[in-house]
Amino acid sequence: MRPRDSLHLALRAITAHRLRSFLTLLGIAVGVAAVILLTSIGEGIHRFVLAEFTQFGTNVISVAPGRTKTAGHAPSGIPTSVRPLTLDDARALARLPHITGMTATVWGNTEVNANGRLRRTTVNGVSPDMLKVFSIKVRSGQFLPAEDADSARAFMVLGARLKEELFGSANPLGARVSAGGMQFRVIGVLEAKGQFLGIDLDDAAYIPTARALELYNRDGIMKIDLSYEEGVRAAGVSARVKATLTARHGREDFTITTQEDMLRTLSNILDVLTMAVGALGSISLLVGGVGIVTIMTIAVTERTGEIGLLVALGAPRRTILGLFLGEAVALSALGGLLGLLLGFGLAQLIHLLVPALPVHTPLSFVALAELIAVLIGLLAGVLPARRAARLNAVDALRAE
Numbered sequence: 001m002r003p004r005d006s007l008h009l010a011l012r013a014i015t016a017h018r019l020r021s022f023l024t025l026l027g028i029a030v031g032v033a034a035v036i037l038l039t040s041i042g043e044g045i046h047r048f049v050l051a052e053f054t055q056f057g058t059n060v061i062s063v064a065p066g067r068t069k070t071a072g073h074a075p076s077g078i079p080t081s082v083r084p085l086t087l088d089d090a091r092a093l094a095r096l097p098h099i100t101g102m103t104a105t106v107w108g109n110t111e112v113n114a115n116g117r118l119r120r121t122t123v124n125g126v127s128p129d130m131l132k133v134f135s136i137k138v139r140s141g142q143f144l145p146a147e148d149a150d151s152a153r154a155f156m157v158l159g160a161r162l163k164e165e166l167f168g169s170a171n172p173l174g175a176r177v178s179a180g181g182m183q184f185r186v187i188g189v190l191e192a193k194g195q196f197l198g199i200d201l202d203d204a205a206y207i208p209t210a211r212a213l214e215l216y217n218r219d220g221i222m223k224i225d226l227s228y229e230e231g232v233r234a235a236g237v238s239a240r241v242k243a244t245l246t247a248r249h250g251r252e253d254f255t256i257t258t259q260e261d262m263l264r265t266l267s268n269i270l271d272v273l274t275m276a277v278g279a280l281g282s283i284s285l286l287v288g289g290v291g292i293v294t295i296m297t298i299a300v301t302e303r304t305g306e307i308g309l310l311v312a313l314g315a316p317r318r319t320i321l322g323l324f325l326g327e328a329v330a331l332s333a334l335g336g337l338l339g340l341l342l343g344f345g346l347a348q349l350i351h352l353l354v355p356a357l358p359v360h361t362p363l364s365f366v367a368l369a370e371l372i373a374v375l376i377g378l379l380a381g382v383l384p385a386r387r388a389a390r391l392n393a394v395d396a397l398r399a400e
Contacts, residue, residue, distance in 0.1 A: 024295045025335030027288030028376070032339025032369045033346065034284045039365045040347040042274035044358030049270060050263065059100075060133060060259040061238055063093070063224040063245065067255060083249050084220020087149045087209065090127070092248060093226055096240050101132035101227040104149070106212040112205060114166045114177040114186075121162055122204040123179050125212020125221075133227040141173045141188030144208055152208030156184035160192035161202035179205065180215045234260040285376055288335065292380035296328050325381045332377025336370045343369075 015021070065085045087104060094102035106125035111118055128146045130136065143157055156177055163172055172186045184207060193201040209221060228237045238256050246252050344361055351359040 020295060021331060024288075024291050025331050025338060027291040028285065028332050028335025028373050029288075029339035029342060031283075031285030031288045032336050032373050033343035035369050035372075036340060036343025036361060036365065037346050037350075038277045038280065039274055040343070040359050040361040041350075041357065042270075042277040043362055043365070044351075044360040046267070046270040046274055047360055048358040050267060059228050059230060059232075059234075061226045061228065061234065061241060062257045062259075063226070063241060064222070064255045064257070065220060065253070067253060083253055085222075085224055085254065086220055089245060089248060090209075090221065090224050091149070092244055093224060093241055094129075096226075096237070096244060098229045098232045098237055099226050100229055101129035103127040103130040103133050103225050104209045104221045105130075105223045105225065106209055106216060106218060106221050108212075108216045110180040110215065112162070112166070112177060112179045114172075114175060115170070117166050119162070119165050123212065123215065124204055124206050125209040125215070126206050127209055129227075130206070130225075133225050136193065137191045139189050139191045140171075141186075143188055143190075144206065147208070149208065149210050152210050154182065154184045154211055155187045155208065157188040157190060157206040158186060159190055159202040159204040159206075161200060162205055163189045165203070177205070179207070182211065182215055184211075234258040285372060288332075288373075289376040289380040292328055292331055292377055295331075296324060296381050325378060328381025329374055329377045332373045332380070333370070335377075336373030339373065340366055340370060 063085065065083070085104075090102055090104035093099065103126050105127075107122055109120060110123050111120050112123065126144070127149065128144045131138070131143050138157070139160065141157070144152070144155055147153065156179070158166070158172060166172065166177075167175065172189065175186045177184045177186055190202070190206075207215070213219075213221070226237070226241065228234075235258075238258055241256055242252065245254055344366075347359045347361055350357060
């Protein structure tokens with residue numbers, strides 16, 4: 001039998017019982033739609049989270065005081081406190097090869113008083129290179145000038161929201177601001193950056209690191225962030241940072257985190273979550289597969305005489321097998337296509353109704369969902385098709 005004739009017979013068998021065939025492929029369609037919808041939401045969240053992290057650049061290395069991983073107990077009588085990171089440490093790291101920017105950070109929460117208004121907010125002590133390290137831009141005025149860190153003047157740069165809260169539409173440049181009992185002069189306002197993982201980046205003020213150490217009465221800085229040249233391996237830069245600080249401190253009492261490693265780990269976690277969500281949706285596909293098995297078993301029983309006639313006319317067993325497998329695959333493939341349209345349409349509808357919810361449907365997921373639908377149809381049709389192929393011609397004709 002020619003392939004075209006086999007396809008014609010399979011499609012004729014499907015259209016002969018339209019309602020039954022539609023309900024069968026609807027089970028596959030619902031499963032595929034669920035997979036497409038859930039993975040679209042999962043992939044959209046994946047991309048959103050990664051975009052949130054990468055908006056500050058990807059070539060960033062952070063150094064924090066203290067070891068993250070420790071083991072054993074400290075001997076009695078020996079202090080266990082780690083040596084704090086200092087401005088001298090930060091300057092030493094800024095001179096390393098391939099380093100393009102450095103910012104030494106100290107932060108805390110304090111009351112800020114200006115223009116007759118009082119607001120409690122985050123005041124960050126940073127270095128002049130913070131804009132370069134984190135890809136931030138100034139909306140008006142200027143950022144902290146490049147001065148000697150130990151004698152930096154009491155300047156302040158406001159976040160976009162903090163500026164609105166304190167000064168409204170008025171120009172804040174040159175105004176005096178009191179923070180924790182210290183006086184600062186506003187020299188700039190940053191562009192709005194929005195929220196990052198629930199933290200309002202615009203509701204903050206930025207002052208020189210040395211002034212922040214005074215403000216919060218600290219001996220050491222809380223973090224050093226370094227940006228490095230494009231194309232340079234993060235592992236190489238991290239190794240130089242580690243060697244420099246170990247030589248200065250006499251031991252490894254700090255923790256180095258690269259943006260590259262963090263993004264890779266985060267991406268792997270989000271990939272697993274996306275696949276888990278897709279797997280939950282694929283349960284519906286299994287239900288659709290059970291429906292195909294049921295319908296194909298009924299079809300074999302109803303068409304016993306037709307099978308006997310084909311065998312009596314000399315049709316090989318593989319032809320009978322191919323006919324019923326082709327019918328099962330056609331049902332699942334049509335259901336898969338319907339599910340793709342339904343799932344993609346629902347994903348776009350949700351995105352229109354809830355713009356804040358990120359939705360993205362990769363073509364790879366579309367192709368994989370259709371392939372899985374076809375495979376389920378193939379597997380679900382094997383048992384009924386084998387039963388049809390094994391029927392004895394005389395018994396089949398007698399049944400008719």
